[in-house]
Amino acid sequence: MANALPKFNPLKNIDKIKFIQVNGNSQYFPIIIKSFKERLEHLYGNQDKGIEKVKKSDDRICEVLFVNKSPVGLIVLKKELQNEYGISNSLELKTLFLINPEKNSGQGYGTLLIKRILIKAKKLKAQSIYCTCAQSNINSFLFIQKMDFTVHKIISKGDNKKEFVFKRNLK
Numbered sequence: 541m542a543n544a545l546p547k548f549n550p551l552k553n554i555d556k557i558k559f560i561q562v563n564g565n566s567q568y569f570p571i572i573i574k575s576f577k578e579r580l581e582h583l584y585g586n587q588d589k590g591i592e593k594v595k596k597s598d599d600r601i602c603e604v605l606f607v608n609k610s611p612v613g614l615i616v617l618k619k620e621l622q623n624e625y626g627i628s629n630s631l632e633l634k635t636l637f638l639i640n641p642e643k644n645s646g647q648g649y650g651t652l653l654i655k656r657i658l659i660k661a662k663k664l665k666a667q668s669i670y671c672t673c674a675q676s677n678i679n680s681f682l683f684i685q686k687m688d689f690t691v692h693k694i695i696s697k698g699d700n701k702k703e704f705v706f707k708r709n710l711k
């Protein structure tokens with residue numbers, strides 16, 4: 541029988557993981573502008589409004605995940621629990637993606653971002669977390685299902701385009 545290989549733990553050698561809140565006053569705000577344009581415009585069109593909302597951060601919080609001082613991913617969450625799509629008291633995940641995914645994917649950073657959201661949701665006593673995802677965004681679609689989210693609703697966007705509302709219930 542072949543020897544069982546030890547499970548690869550990509551996070552083992554990381555000495556510093558840090559989440560930093562970023563808005564328009566932050567030295568890291570240029571990362572938001574660049575990554576929103578690079579990561580989201582081809583999927584969701586012009587991102588100026590979304591960038592402006594992060595800049596102001598009135599209704600949302602943006603956190604960037606730094607690993608060994610390099611930005612590797614980000615999340616944007618609504619500050620208050622939402623009631624939408626027939627979902628009550630739910631934390632809305634507006635955005636989640638890796639920065640420079642060619643280099644950073646497959647190392648557990650996406651999972652770390654989800655864990656961060658779960659901590660925030662518990663603090664807010666949310667009953668669930670939800671997000672929307674365009675049909676064309678295959679990577680996010682597969683990843684979010686892997687993270688125990690299920691399709692709550694399918695929204696027709698015209699031109700045969702669909703958007704999925706994903707929800708993960710919390711205990």
Ligand SMILES: CC(C)(COP(=O)(O)OP(=O)(O)OC[C@H]1O[C@@H](n2cnc3c(N)ncnc32)[C@H](O)[C@@H]1OP(=O)(O)O)[C@@H](O)C(=O)NCCC(=O)NCCS
Pocket residue numbers: 579580583634635636637638639641644645646647648649650651652677678679680682683686
């Ligand atoms: C999707 C994304 C967040 C995944 O991040 P990641 O750091 O590579 O994910 P992880 O390494 O934490 O993987 C966690 C699990 O999800 C799985 N997974 C991740 N991406 C996947 C994909 N595209 N298809 C299938 N499974 C996937 C992994 O295989 C892993 O499974 P395992 O635990 O059984 O090994 C990242 O690839 C990304 O940001 N892509 C761009 C998404 C985007 O453009 N979003 C914009 C709209 S918000």
